[in-house]
Amino acid sequence: MQIPPSLRQAIEQELKTSCEPARLRAATARLSEGYRENAAPRAFSPLSNDDQRAAYLAVRLPGTYAAAVTALGWARESCNSDIRTVLDLGSGPGTALWAATEVFPTLDSVTAFERDARLIEIARHLAAGTDRSALREANWLQGDLTGAIPEGAWDLVVCCYVLNELRESEHAELMRKAWARTRNLLVVIEPGTKVGFANVLAVRTRLLAEGALLAAPCPNSLDCPMARNDDWCHFAARVERTAEHRRLKDATLGHEDEKFSYVAFAHPEVQTPQARIVRHPRIFSGYTQLTLCREGAVANTTVTRSMKEDWRRLKRLGWGDAW
Numbered sequence: 001m002q003i004p005p006s007l008r009q010a011i012e013q014e015l016k017t018s019c020e021p022a023r024l025r026a027a028t029a030r031l032s033e034g035y036r037e038n039a040a041p042r043a044f045s046p047l048s049n050d051d052q053r054a055a056y057l058a059v060r061l062p063g064t065y066a067a068a069v070t071a072l073g074w075a076r077e078s079c080n081s082d083i084r085t086v087l088d089l090g091s092g093p094g095t096a097l098w099a100a101t102e103v104f105p106t107l108d109s110v111t112a113f114e115r116d117a118r119l120i121e122i123a124r125h126l127a128a129g130t131d132r133s134a135l136r137e138a139n140w141l142q143g144d145l146t147g148a149i150p151e152g153a154w155d156l157v158v159c160c161y162v163l164n165e166l167r168e169s170e171h172a173e174l175m176r177k178a179w180a181r182t183r184n185l186l187v188v189i190e191p192g193t194k195v196g197f198a199n200v201l202a203v204r205t206r207l208l209a210e211g212a213l214l215a216a217p218c219p220n221s222l223d224c225p226m227a228r229n230d231d232w233c234h235f236a237a238r239v240e241r242t243a244e245h246r247r248l249k250d251a252t253l254g255h256e257d258e259k260f261s262y263v264a265f266a267h268p269e270v271q272t273p274q275a276r277i278v279r280h281p282r283i284f285s286g287y288t289q290l291t292l293c294r295e296g297a298v299a300n301t302t303v304t305r306s307m308k309e310d311w312r313r314l315k316r317l318g319w320g321d322a323w
Contacts, residue, residue, distance in 0.1 A: 019054035027051035063258030066237035068099035075264035090162030094123035192234030192259030222296035235320040273322030
């Protein structure tokens with residue numbers, strides 16, 4: 001997947017004016033190191049100056065965008081509601097909003113809530129040249145997620161890569177307020193690490209206890225089998241690297257895989273699949289092995305060429321898709 005051309009061009013322009021190449025490279029290294037070291041559940045606020053904000057635009061935004069597009073797409077499959085309004089909590093430079101307008105082209109009202117005034121300014125610059133009117137006309141609000149958040153109700157509420165920037169003790173109240181503002185669909189996305197999954201699992205447990213309906217990725221509301229087995233549920237979204245992205249990360253591949261965990265809840269009735277593919281399919285001559293989550297367990301199943309309908313379906317399915 002690629003980020004939208006207008007967004008890529010806006011990022012390139014922002015980088016030219018906001019950070020010298022040598023400083024940008026150094027900030028990229030520090031930012032990447034900070035994400036790698038963030039292995040324990042603690043508050044993590046990586047964007048404290050303009051150099052780090054520029055580094056985020058260059059090397060973190062594309063992967064985060066790809067993860068959000070993928071997670072929102074799978075959530076949409078289970079929720080048939082008409083999505084026209086969105087609230088993005090902890091919006092940063094609007095990464096998840098770009099993803100939302102990609103997945104839900106019917107969006108006509110966008111609200112972003114972010115504590116960093118400079119990131120709001122950057123978000124406005126990035127959206128200024130897009131043909132997506134909902135983004136150009138977005139309502140950018142400044143505020144802290146640990147305090148009062150906007151009042152009202154939105155068809156879609158998104159929390160994308162924000163829980164690990166808060167203290168663990170602050171998660172429950174934020175999720176309570178986010179769910180209270182959700183008219184149709186709430187989607188929470190975190191990095192695909194053990195810590196990220198632990199945050200997602202806690203949201204899953206808490207909102208199920210409050211009667212919320214799971215929309216994705218889980219095929220049911222039973223106890224998570226991966227958590228029982230000291231494993232973690234995560235998926236991957238592949239994003240194309242730009243030349244600048246490769247240069248800053250000293251990378252040779254033209255793409256990278258962004259690992260993420262997510263959970264989606266809906267107010268209306270949902271259509272959950274019988275199972276979810278939770279690992280890359282293993283393809284052999286004449287058969288494919290799938291690792292599926294279903295009925296409260298993770299187990300392997302084999303699809304052979306003789307199973308013609310299932311065999312045809314495999315050509316368009318992969319890790320994370322419904323089965």
